Amino acid sequence: MQSIPISFRQIEFLLAVADTGSTAAASRLLNVSQPSVSLAITRCEEIWGQPLFVRIVGQGMELTSFGKHKVAEIRNLQKQAQSVLLGADSPEYLDLGLFSTLGPQYGPDLINRFKRDFPGTEIRLWEGDLGLLHQWLNEGRIDLALLYDFGIPDECDITSLRRVDPYVLCAEDHPLAGRDDVTIADILEEPIILINLPYSRGFFLSLLRREEQSVHIAYETSSIEMLRSMVANGLGIGLLATDIPNTRSYDGKYIKRLQIRGELPRHQIALARSTRVGPRPVVKNFIAFARCYFDHVPQP
Numbered sequence: 001m002q003s004i005p006i007s008f009r010q011i012e013f014l015l016a017v018a019d020t021g022s023t024a025a026a027s028r029l030l031n032v033s034q035p036s037v038s039l040a041i042t043r044c045e046e047i048w049g050q051p052l053f054v055r056i057v058g059q060g061m062e063l064t065s066f067g068k069h070k071v072a073e074i075r076n077l078q079k080q081a082q083s084v085l086l087g088a089d090s091p092e093y094l095d096l097g098l099f100s101t102l103g104p105q106y107g108p109d110l111i112n113r114f115k116r117d118f119p120g121t122e123i124r125l126w127e128g129d130l131g132l133l134h135q136w137l138n139e140g141r142i143d144l145a146l147l148y149d150f151g152i153p154d155e156c157d158i159t160s161l162r163r164v165d166p167y168v169l170c171a172e173d174h175p176l177a178g179r180d181d182v183t184i185a186d187i188l189e190e191p192i193i194l195i196n197l198p199y200s201r202g203f204f205l206s207l208l209r210r211e212e213q214s215v216h217i218a219y220e221t222s223s224i225e226m227l228r229s230m231v232a233n234g235l236g237i238g239l240l241a242t243d244i245p246n247t248r249s250y251d252g253k254y255i256k257r258l259q260i261r262g263e264l265p266r267h268q269i270a271l272a273r274s275t276r277v278g279p280r281p282v283v284k285n286f287i288a289f290a291r292c293y294f295d296h297v298p299q300p
Contacts, residue, residue: 072140097145131198191218
């Protein structure tokens, strides 16, 4: 039987560099010398015959496309080995990413129900914006991400869960508050408060720019609750996609939700997973469970 050409210690060094972005930071993290880490990376690259990192002067090291693929495979193998080596009674781990504006709406209830049906599973949460979730999927840090289905990399497999439509928020005393719906042209007549998270901002701007009118962005924020409070205090109207049933902002003021009239681009809540590695059984179980969950849990 042919021996394994790379040691577990060298793999540990490789993953540390992928996590920290430099051999110096990896050596501090692992309390080893920097040359030892550099030699491990060189050894891995010799064995696989391709560079794993791009060395950027003054900025550290960035994974190549091949490096991302290898690191994702290694992380997946780690989880498989963990379940094999620790025995049948050991928990199976699932690393789940949650989009920061979507997670609070569905994540806790979905996780709680899944753990009741699959008590041997431990779920580790990773919360971030869409850009971070895409990066973590590509690098194999997370198995799945619950997110919206725009801007997702080609290397990901998508399971659509529920359609959602963007909508408008206004203060209870706003002139639009007496209406049930508005057009894009109506929105463009008002100062707009925009979510400025990666991909989310672009999505809403693309929606607004379908009309030949200028867009007046009054404020931008990365927080849904900040947007809702700013709307409630009359600083502008807001655009959101996440369904929130509460009609009051944090400071107790009322806000009105309005539908957007007209043909809108399809927009889905989805689970994404990287196709760089095959799905483990726990990943398949969670995907099937999530589809059933969204089929039966009512809209807020």
